[in-house]
Amino acid sequence: MVNYIAKVKETVKASERQQKKEEDKDSEDLKMKMTTADMLIKEELLFTKCLPIIEVLQKNGVPITTTHASPVKAAQLLHTAVQTITDELAMASDSSFVWLRPATDLEDFMDCANKKGLFVTVYGLTLRCGVPLTDTHIKEALQHTFRKVPSLRTCFRKRGDTLWACDMNHEELDFQVTEMKELAPAVESLLHLCFPTTEGPLWCARLLPADAPGRCSRPQLADALPYSRTLLLANHHGIADGTTNMVVTDTFLCVLDNVVTGEPIDDAIQHGKLVAGEESKAILTARVEELMRDEAHFQQLQEDLKKRKIKKKLIPRANPRARDPDFKCQIVLRDLDKETTQRFIKKCKKEGVTVNSGLVAVCDAGIVDFVKDGGLEQDFYSIRGMHTVSMRRYWLGDTSKTLGVHMMPLEIAVSTPTEWRDNFWEYARSVHKVFSQGLQEKDAVMFMASMMGKSTEEDNFAERPPPECDYGAANMGNIDRLIPTEGQQVRLIHLVRFTSCWNAPMHCLFHTLRGCFMYSLTYANDIMTREDAEKLVDKTFDILIAVMQM
CATH class of the missing domain: 3.30.559.10 (Chloramphenicol acetyltransferase-like domain)
Known part of the structure; x- marks a missing residue:
């Protein structure tokens, strides 16, 4: 009985303690509500006072958003305004840049x-x-x-x-x-x-x-x-x-x-003008608006593009290697002498294709032979190349001195037969047709359209994706027109270009200078070994020489 009474007393005391806690909590909640209400009143006054200042700042380009702002946001808005003003003043006082x-x-x-x-x-x-x-x-x-x-x-x-x-x-x-x-x-x-x-x-x-x-x-x-x-x-x-x-x-x-x-x-004489390329933006906007008229079709295009990106590419299939987050880019170089270069140019003209289309067909054939040696046997090979296009080609007037970055990649996907030697130039003409159509339709803007939906540009580089194409290519053509200078004492006798890769296993960059063809391959060393890269380039140039006899 004594034990039972003790338990009852302890239970009563515990209940009293719990009730006291709840009363204390209610008291604190009431104080908090009163404090919040007081803060709301104070912040309402603060917001009302600083609103004209914020409006002036907004008119002068300071990025402060008050849409749907509640009084609770007044302190943050004022802090943003003060911080922005501080930053603007600091930047304005820094004369080291404009x-x-x-x-x-x-x-x-x-x-x-x-x-x-x-x-x-x-x-x-x-x-x-x-x-x-x-x-x-x-x-x-x-x-x-x-x-x-x-x-x-x-x-x-x-x-x-x-x-x-x-x-x-x-x-x-x-x-x-x-x-x-x-x-x-x-x-x-x-x-x-x-x-x-x-x-x-x-x-x-x-x-x-x-x-x-x-x-x-x-x-x-x-x-x-x-x-x-x-x-x-x-x-x-x-x-x-x-x-x-x-x-x-x-x-x-x-x-x-x-x-x-x-x-x-005279350093005052400027060579070129830095431009934003509003013409390119207008082309992109018009194309997206056109596509958005049929939103379902646009979404389907983006889905198809995504599928082509994630489809496993030929070289990683033929020569699978572990991806290295610390991969490095390496290079292979090749040149053609003037006589051989001119023979290839004449052959392309005779066959009714541009030199660029002829070279792309050669590169595709080289990839086919390379992956076949690696054991990847197919009747046809779908090769996805991303080819850099200067958007200046769509602008009006002389664009040769417009500076900045004004290029986009054009996707060229052509089915290459394993027996391409049976009729190489017919294949080259099919490449030429697809290329010409893509340029005419301004399909290069699809690259930027495909980036829509990314919350920030950083999202594009959050992690390295699997190769999204079989290769990237950039052909500057005959660069004599862009580098005409022949000095009294100084002459350019060779020029080669490179761009490091990330979402492509390799980049092929080529052009002619003073009649000679110059080529570089930049590749990711976790996709190919140096030996394999040199083997691929050897095959490509062997094909280039051979097709002139076909």
């Missing part, structure tokens, strides 16, 4: 890519000169080129939540003389550079030693211009595409010749 305009979607895309060392572009220039080219000659010419070409002064900065293109407004050069004598390792050391986005410069120059063996496509100049140097120019892809880099190259050649000969240089 705000130009909001960055384009493609610039934003490339800036996010470069933060991970992706899509870096490298140009290799081999120069001939009548006198020894010194490090000082090169550095002085680069300084003048920096002053004369606006894209080389471009950097990117955030203004609120928006990325802006800016002019550095101060001179800074990233120039080094490297000890590496071989071109391939020197190029590969630059293919994953992360440039200082906000400060600039978003490009750099590396000069190989004077005794480094240079590539040459103009041996006839050796007697008159006996001295040679090789210079590498690397850049963030957000400031320059192929056309822009050609302007940079030609400006540098002109300036370097003036430096060597002692001619005066």
